[in-house]
Amino acid sequence: MTDQITIYGSPVSPYVRKVLAILDMKNVPFRCVPVVPFTAGEDFVKISPMRRIPVLQQGDFTLPDSTAIAHYLEETCPEPAIYPGDAQGRARVRWFEEYADDHLGRNILFNLFFQRVVRPRVLKEEPDQALIDEALDVxxxxxxxYLEREVPEGGFIAGDASVADIMIGALFRNANWAGWQIDAARWPNMAAYLTRVADIPSLAKMNALGEALMGTNPREHQTIVDSQLAAA
Amino acid sequence: MTDQITIYGSPVSPYVRKVLAILDMKNVPFRCVPVVPFTAGEDFVKISPMRRIPVLQQGDFTLPDSTAIAHYLEETCPEPAIYPGDAQGRARVRWFEEYADDHLGRNILFNLFFQRVVRPRVLKEEPDQALIDEALDVxxxxxxxYLEREVPEGGFIAGDASVADIMIGALFRNANWAGWQIDAARWPNMAAYLTRVADIPSLAKMNALGEALMGTNPREHQTIVDSQLAAA
Structure with a gap:
């Protein structure tokens, strides 16, 4: 297991930042190639059949899907743990990881960030206001x-900072980039929690990297990623 | 951990059959309450925030999501294993489990089975032919x-029968129920593989249970499930 890990995927994606933050927490050296799925060529489908990011490559081993990657990193580089030590705690983290990846991802990333940021700025298309309204209003x-009831008043979803907290923190940062701010009077518990997760050092670093790419020319992204990761 | 496990969800769902087959393989006693998400009351959202099945309940521990449940069962009842013993094998199984749950699920379950079977027979609605055509033709x-290249000529995705094989086998059975049959001349490797996975004893048993419910009155489902599981 001496082959270096390469992560394909732009850190603007919260799924990519989830994996980069885990690698950083676990102090695993890696390269990041900031691929964007909708401009990647047909070759990308060979390593990512659902045309999604991130994809991990290590020697001749290729692995798509941020959750499969998170488990692989936990099993090959166990310290510090990103899943709790007990089966019910791990189950709780896996559930919130899935809830974030799927339900929050669809609403925050596709209905909000993609419509408000990617379509107008990158694809030069009109956003679908109905999708934005559905996400924001409903x-x-x-x-x-739901999360206001589920997150603890202090600390994280299940003990120490886990992959679920990292994913929730990464996703809501994309919501911020799309102009959304939490109403702290309505959801005080979640507002405090989102501040705590944003302060997880490895996630804060990768959120800053994602933010550094926003609004810059994609041709410069590899240079920005390399220099920010080298400086971090 | 002496509380009995209850699985909420109709065995017509391949996600429910995946979990029931795992319980059966591992010889874990369980009850099944054949809830259907689109007719379940608002209380169901309290145990399944995405209104999906299955949900596991054990004492005061509640866990939605078939993949989180599969991991929980593997960790609390390890034998026989449904994930391989090595990290890259487990990663490969988790990737195919996700590919099946998400991509195949969307096409087979929502675009094909839901449109061709659930909408006309249960909801008394017209199916959306465009969704059916997209699934079948594209x-x-x-x-x-993709799967024709990835599955081995004999055996399973990664060593012994795993959760990925069970999920793929469960999903394609729903495709059969929606009138689809594989073109074995075009995909000979997949045709042989689908026969192998359909013959995994615990999956065969749960596929038969799902089939026994098709076309029967939902008010009789609990009785059918209880009697078939008692006889199995």
Missing amino acids: NLPAALD | NLPAALD
Whole structure:
């Protein structure tokens, strides 16, 4: 297991930042190639059949899917742990990881960030306002009501900072980039929690990297990524 | 850990059959309450925030999501293993489990089975033919081309029968129920593989249970499930 790890995927994606933050926490050396799936060529489908990012490559081993990658990193580089030590705690983290990847991802990333940021700025298309409204007026408030009850008043989802906290923190940063801010009067518990997760050092570093890429020319992204990761 | 496990969810769902087959393989006693998400009351959202099945309940521990449940069962009842013993093998199984749950699930379950079976028979609605055509003419052939290259000529995705094989086998059974049959001349490797996975004893048993519910009155489902599981 001496081959270096390469992560394909732009750190603007919260799924990519989840994996980069885990690598940073575990102090694993890696390279990041900031691929964007909708401009990647047909060759990209060979390593990512659902045309998604991130993809991990290590020697001749290729692995798509941020959750499969998170487990692989936990098993090959166990310290510090990103899943709790007990089966029910791990189950709780896996559930919130899935809830974030799927339900929050669809609303924050596709309905909000993609419509408000990617379509107008990158694809030069009109956003679909109905999707934005559905996310902002219906689905995100319902999700925040649920999370407000579930996150503890201090600390994280299950003990120490886990992959679920990292993913939730990464996703809500994309919501911020799309102009959304939490209503701390309505969801005080979640507002405090989102501040705590944003302060997880490895996630803060990768959120800063993602932010450094926003609004810059994609041709410069590899240079920005390399220099920020070397300086970090 | 002496509390009995209850699985909420109808065995017509391949995600429910995946979990029931795992419980059966591991010889874990369980009850199954055949909830259908689109007719379940608002209380169901309290145990399944994405309104999906299955949900596991054990004492006061509640866990939605078939993949989180599969991991929980593997960790609390390790034998026989449903994930391989090595990290790269486990990663490969987790990737195919995700590919099946997400990509195949969307096409087979939502675009094909839901449109062709659930909408006309249960909801008394017209199916969306465009979704059916997209699944049959574009997405499923592309997925079968991919799987044709990936599955081995004999055996399973990674060593012994794993959760990925169980999920793929469960999903394609729903495709059969929606009138689809594999073109064995075009995908000979996948045709042989689908026969092998359908013969995994615990999956065969749960596929038969799902089939026994098709076309029967939902009010009779609990009785059918209880009697078939008692006889099995």
